[in-house]
Amino acid sequence: MVEGDAGPEPLRVPGSRWARIAVVLLVAVVVPSALVGLVVVRSPEFSRLDEPAHSDYLRRIEQGEIDGIGALDQILIEELTLRENRRVKTALLMARLTAIKTLQGFDFAFQPSLDRNRVLALAELKFIDRAEVVHLLGPPGTGKSHLATALAVEAVKAGHSVVFSTLADLIASLAKAERDGTLHERIRYLSRASLLVVDEIGYLPVVPGGGNLFFQLVNARYEKSAMILTSNRGFAEWGEVFGDPVVATALLDRLLHHAVVIQIEGASYRLRQHADLVPEHVRSKALIAPPPAPRRRGRPPGKTTTDHDNG
Ligand code: ADP
Ligand code: MG
Secondary structure (H helix, E strand, O other), rough: OOOOOOOOOOOOOOOOOOHHHHHHHHHHHHHHHHHHOOOOOHHHHHHHHHHHHHHHHHHHHHHHOHHHHHHHHHHHHHHHHHHHHHHHHHHHHHOOOOOOOOOOOOOHHHHOOOHHHHHHHHHOOHHHOOOOOOEEOOOOOOHHHHHHHHHHHHHHOOOOEEEEEEEEHHHHHHHHHHHHHHHHHHHHHHHHOOEEHHHHHOOOOOOOHHHHHHHHHHHHHHOOOOOEEEOOOOOOHHHHOOOOOHHHHHHHHHHHOOEEEOOOOOOOOOOOOHHHHHOHHHHHOOOOOOOOOOOOOOOOOOOOOHHHOOO
């Protein structure tokens, strides 16, 4: 038995080597399990974690590199990190995010028209608490879906419930629910998410009646929960996009009332290595028209901000 005789004393357990190992196991396994409420049934992750790690912790305790409390600390941190990762992973799956993108992975230098600080401010997620609508507008390949996904990932990490869908898929799911007689439940379910991301507005023509279904969802969420919408079309074109100017006006009325509009005017990241092969009319994109100021009857004026009025 080696007893330390200089420097800070690691936790020493008297008795035989086996007695020490038993006490160390108790500290390293049962105590953390108890602390996370798992004395009897331990999580599979923890079992996976502690098998290789145990022998390492035991070896380090044996060698005096770490004391029992230090080992306990580290095992607890690993367990909590693992649980947090599992929660985020499950929530990302639930959100139906097709690809994981991050703000760290976004090259702001490639899109000089985009105000980095504005995007980083959105990542603080106050817009979710304020039930605002964030519009990301711009030509294809300018990073709208990337940014929408990255903000959704931030929201999931912060514990918000998120649903991500393209407009076409969302309308298809609403149309199916209507056929099945479950539209009310479907809208209720989609209204519960604190953030709904609707990607690709304007890419595909909306099926007849689709605008109406989307309006019902937007109306259910209006002033209650946040949305991020991405589109390659200006608001003036929404009548055409939804195949119905009346529905488009009603949609815009709600979606621009408490809104943040971010317009990206740049080149496609997808085509960056082939810019010389791309025709000029595809490379230089016309500005998407800024939103018309919505007129609300009997309501105080809303706070709609755009890149233009924010600089
Ligand atoms: P959009 O939705 O505007 O058509 P995407 O967000 O889908 O464009 O971007 C197309 C591809 O290029 C994606 O793989 C995305 O991650 C990548 N991308 C776009 N812009 C950037 C950028 N500025 N920095 C890094 N990757 C980018
Ligand atoms: Mg996209």
